[in-house]
Structures are given as structure tokens and as C-alpha cells.
Amino acid sequence: MHGLPPREPSMSRLVAEFSVPDTELTREAYAFAAGLEPVAMLNHSVRSYLFGRAAGEGSGLRPGADYDDELLFLAAVLHDVGLTGRGDGHQRFEVDGADLAAGFLRERGLSEERVEIVWTSIALHTSAGIADRMRPEIALISTGTGIDVAGREAGRLPGGLADRVHEALPRLADGGGVLEVIIEQAVRDPAKAPLGSLAFELARQSAPGTPVPDWRALVAGAWAGVA
Structure with a gap:
């Protein structure tokens, strides 16, 4: 029906179409982000996960074997919460978002070691040349966001993936809004x-x-x- 605002895809659809990590925590994080962000920004966050994961696979990194795929998804889906009213503090948005995400995850019992990986992934996601020298979860968030916003390293994606991802998660705004x-x-x-x-x-x-x-x-x- 014309005129209706866009709606985010359900987590169940993302699991079915793209095999995103399906845990209680990933579902809670997706719902948390969806409650804070406009759909364009949320779609950007999930596309960043899918593009980062695909770029990693193209380099021989296997999700669940070479890195923690749940953490990659958590970092991606929460990486822009510093651009929301809830996350808007007086630090650069990457750090505000990392702090909000870390607090959310600690409240749900995630270990401090894993929280730290998510925090660093979010805090450094715009730091090209630094993040990509770090562990895969951190590097792939930076890669995925760079691919989605600016097309940087988009050649690392397998043929047809970008079309599938954009059909499920339309851009709605330049640069993910x-x-x-x-x-x-x-x-x-x-x-x-x-x-x-x-x-x-x-x-x-x-x-x-x-x-x-x-x-x-x-x-x-x-x-x-x-x-």
C-alpha cells in the first residue's frame, strides 16, 4: 500500500534468507536497534554485517571457525546507536555508540572479554587502516561499513550478493542515512x-x-x- 512508512525486515526473514546468527542475544540486539534507529539506518547496519561477512569469506575467513559470528552481528547491528537520541552523548559518535552497546550487552550477561570485542569493533569502525589490522570481528565491521557506505572494497563481494541484500534491505537513503x-x-x-x-x-x-x-x-x- 502506497504511503506507508518502510518497515524493517523481521529477524526471522534475515535468518531464513541470509543465515544470520540466530540466538536470543542477536534477536534482542536487533530489536533494541530497531527501537532506536530509522529503518534506513537499521538496514545499513545489517547490510554492513552481510557485506563484512562475505568479504571475510572471500579472504578465507570462516564464520564460527575463524571468528565469532555472533559478535560480528552484534557489533554490526549496534554500530550506529551513537547516532540515535538514546546514544547521543558528548563523545565522538563511534565511542558513544560503543559505550551504549557495551552497557546493553553487559546487562544481558555477555562476558567482559566478548563485550570488549564488540566495543572495539564499534569504536574503530570508521578507522580504516587501523581496524583492518586487528582481529577479524573488528576488521570485518570496518570493511562491511566501508563497502555499504562508500563502495570501498565492494569488489570483494561475490556476484549477485549485493542485489539480494539490497532487495531485502533497501537503501532508502544515501549512505544508510x-x-x-x-x-x-x-x-x-x-x-x-x-x-x-x-x-x-x-x-x-x-x-x-x-x-x-x-x-x-x-x-x-x-x-x-x-x-
Whole structure:
């Protein structure tokens, strides 16, 4: 029926069509994210999992054998909760989201070791060149989000997968609907956009008048007068 808002696919459909990890915790995490995020953002999160997993398989990484597939899904589905009202604090959105996700998982009894993997996966998911040198769960979240938002390394996906994924999880908004939220947060609260972060660069490019620190001046002025 025309005019109805888009709805997220059910977890049961994702399990049936894409064999996502089906545990009590993955279902709870999906429901938690769905209650916080618009459908475009939620779809982006699940696509990031599917693309990251597929890229890993193309490199010989086997889910459940070479890495913890449940943790990969948890990190992916929760990786943008820092862009929601519930997760919007005064840190960069990746860290706000990692903190919210970690608290959610601790409340449900996940071990601290596994919580730490999810936290790091979310906190570093925009840190290309760092995340990809770390354990597979962390690397594949960064890869999956990069594929989905910017098409980076999309050639690692098997033929036909992207079409299947987009049919089930349509884009609905460019970049998964996250770029505008990142920019809005950064402009409203510069503490959320430290120099060199993705949020800082998006705000610099997209919001005229965003102050840009002069790094050379900062360095030259540091410790001025100290012998």
C-alpha cells in the first residue's frame, strides 16, 4: 500500500534468507536497534554485517571457525546507536555508540572479554587502516561499513550478493542515512568531532563556517615560552 512508512525486515526473514546468527542475544540486539534507529539506518547496519561477512569469506575467513559470528552481528547491528537520541552523548559518535552497546550487552550477561570485542569493533569502525589490522570481528565491521557506505572494497563481494541484500534491505537513503546525522551532531556539539575524525571531516566539507583548527599554529603555540 502506497504511503506507508518502510518497515524493517523481521529477524526471522534475515535468518531464513541470509543465515544470520540466530540466538536470543542477536534477536534482542536487533530489536533494541530497531527501537532506536530509522529503518534506513537499521538496514545499513545489517547490510554492513552481510557485506563484512562475505568479504571475510572471500579472504578465507570462516564464520564460527575463524571468528565469532555472533559478535560480528552484534557489533554490526549496534554500530550506529551513537547516532540515535538514546546514544547521543558528548563523545565522538563511534565511542558513544560503543559505550551504549557495551552497557546493553553487559546487562544481558555477555562476558567482559566478548563485550570488549564488540566495543572495539564499534569504536574503530570508521578507522580504516587501523581496524583492518586487528582481529577479524573488528576488521570485518570496518570493511562491511566501508563497502555499504562508500563502495570501498565492494569488489570483494561475490556476484549477485549485493542485489539480494539490497532487495531485502533497501537503501532508502544515501549512505544508510547516517551522514546527515553525523554532520548535525558535529555542528551542534564540536566535542563530537575531534580533529581528524570522520565527523570533523564531514562537517568541514558540508557545513560552511565550521571552524577548522590550524594544526601548524597549534603546534607552534604549544609550550610557547618554555625553554
